[in-house]
Amino acid sequence: MMNVSYEERLAVIRRALAEDIGPGDVTTNWIIPxxxxxxxxxxxxxxxxxxxxxVARDVFALVDERIRFEPLLTDGDRLQPKDVVARIAGPTxxxxxxxxxxxxxxxRLSGIATLTRAFVDAVxxxxxxxxxxxxxxxxxxxxxxYAVRMGGGANHRIGLYDMVLIKDNHIEAAGSITGAxxxxxxxxxAGLLIEVEARTLDDVREAAMLAVDRILLDNMTCxxxxxxxxxxxxxxxxxxxxxxxxxxxxQIAETGVDFISSGALTHSAxxxxxxxxxxxxxxxxxxxx
Numbered sequence: 001m002m003n004v005s006y007e008e009r010l011a012v013i014r015r016a017l018a019e020d021i022g023p024g025d026v027t028t029n030w031i032i033p034x035x036x037x038x039x040x041x042x043x044x045x046x047x048x049x050x051x052x053x054x055v056a057r058d059v060f061a062l063v064d065e066r067i068r069f070e071p072l073l074t075d076g077d078r079l080q081p082k083d084v085v086a087r088i089a090g091p092t093x094x095x096x097x098x099x100x101x102x103x104x105x106x107x108r109l110s111g112i113a114t115l116t117r118a119f120v121d122a123v124x125x126x127x128x129x130x131x132x133x134x135x136x137x138x139x140x141x142x143x144x145x146y147a148v149r150m151g152g153g154a155n156h157r158i159g160l161y162d163m164v165l166i167k168d169n170h171i172e173a174a175g176s177i178t179g180a181x182x183x184x185x186x187x188x189x190a191g192l193l194i195e196v197e198a199r200t201l202d203d204v205r206e207a208a209m210l211a212v213d214r215i216l217l218d219n220m221t222c223x224x225x226x227x228x229x230x231x232x233x234x235x236x237x238x239x240x241x242x243x244x245x246x247x248x249x250x251q252i253a254e255t256g257v258d259f260i261s262s263g264a265l266t267h268s269a270x271x272x273x274x275x276x277x278x279x280x281x282x283x284x285x286x287x288x289x
Contacts, residue, residue, distance in 0.1 A: 004142035012139060013058050016101045025097040038092040038278055042106070044079040045273040049117045051075050051150040052109030053086065055143065059102040064094030076113070076150045085274065099276045108140075109147040110272035116151025116265050119249055128253035128260050131156045131239070135263035144266045156261055164194045165216070171197070177206045195239070204228045208236050214259070216241050222255050229256040 042056070050073055057069040067090030073083065085106075088095055119130045130153040136144045145155045157163035166180045174180035177196055184194055195214040196207040201224065207215045208231070215232070217225050219242035228238060239259035240252050252260055 004146075008142070009055065010058060010062065012143065013055065013062055013101070013105075015139070016104070017059065017062060017098075020101050021097060025093070028093050028096045032092050032096065034091075034093065036092040037090060038095055040088045040095055040276050040278045042085040042088070042103075043275050043277055044081060044083040044085060045275055046079075046081055048079050048110055048114035048272040049151050050077045050079055050085060050110050051113035051147040052106045052143070055105040055109065056086070056102040059105065060088065060090075060094065060098045063098035064091050066090045067094050067098070076152075078117075079110075079272075088276070095276075103274055103276060105143070107271035107274050108137075108269075109143060109150075110274065111269040112144055112147035112266055113151035114272055115269040116148045116153040118246055119260075119262065119265065120152035122246055122249050123253035123260065126250075126253040128240075128257055129154050130249075130265070131259050131261040132265045133241075133261050133263040134159065135267040137266070148265055151265075153265060154259075162192065164188065164192050165197070166195065167197045168199065168218070177203060178210060181207075181210045181212060198228070201227055201231060204231055208232050212236060214239055216261075217257065218242050222251055225252065225255040225257055 053071045053073075053075050057071070060067040060069050067088060070087045071085070072087065073079070073085055079085070116130060123130065132145055132148040132153060132155055134141070134157070141158070145158065148155060157165065164184050166177070166184065170180050171177050174183060181194065181196065188194070193213040195216055196210075196212045197216045197218050198204045198207055199218050204215055204217070214237045215228075216239045217228055220228065220240070225238075225240055232238060237258040239261055240255070240257045241261045244252060244260055244262040244264070249260060249262070
């Protein structure tokens with residue numbers, strides 16, 4: 001499903017369940033007989049892009065392994081209002097107890113996928129690839145970056161360990177772009193990709209001369225980005241970052257940059273509106289699909 005082990009995914013879900021359930025779901029347990037079984041569906045209430053089905057399924061399974069979760073769509077699918085995302089059957093207590101955590105994950109990840117798809121659609125026809133950033137919810141990074149991919153975007157570095165990104169404060173501490181790159185190359189036995197942040201065209205020239213793997217154009221105007229594209233002339237991939245919105249992303253893409261990164265994909269995505277609705281036969285002794 002994503003760049004995270006099954007055990008790590010379950011650990012995230014277990015923490016969410018422990019936070020919500022605590023010592024027990026008193027409302028459900030005091031109202032619903034232990035023997036009662038039900039059927040339910042997860043329903044889309046607005047248009048969007050789906051992400052997080054495996055996580056939702058695992059939530060129900062961890063609460064009660066007898067719950068059957070049947071996805072009717074696939075992550076990455078576009079949703080329309082009233083689309084049925086999944087069918088659920090099993091002990092009523094378990095379904096109710098798992099409902100909120102399952103929906104929280106599914107709505108959050110689908111919201112990210114939906115916003116990402118809007119950015120991707122906005123730059124269609126250009127060569128620009130939409131990237132995420134590290135501006136993710138603590139503890140949910142792998143899940144949220146997975147959702148970006150389901151929306152048609154691509155992942156930037158996962159963390160501080162899998163790619164070198166030399167930013168303005170690194171450059172200030174090292175004294176220059178050249179000095180920072182030289183220090184990295186002296187210790188980069190693993191051959192990690194090296195990206196350098198550039199705030200001016202002079203920075204772009206210096207980074208390009210060093211033949212780094214990518215140059216990040218930080219908060220540049222579109223005119224500056226066009227000049228950077230001409231200056232580099234394809235020798236180094238260019239990434240635009242800063243002040244990227246749905247209103248500006250097309251104009252940025254048309255400057256000719258290779259990548260556009262936006263923290264908004266994960267830090268500002270609105271949760272997609274999904275609901276869990278019991279079917280009329282929700283008190284059936286033996287649910288039938």
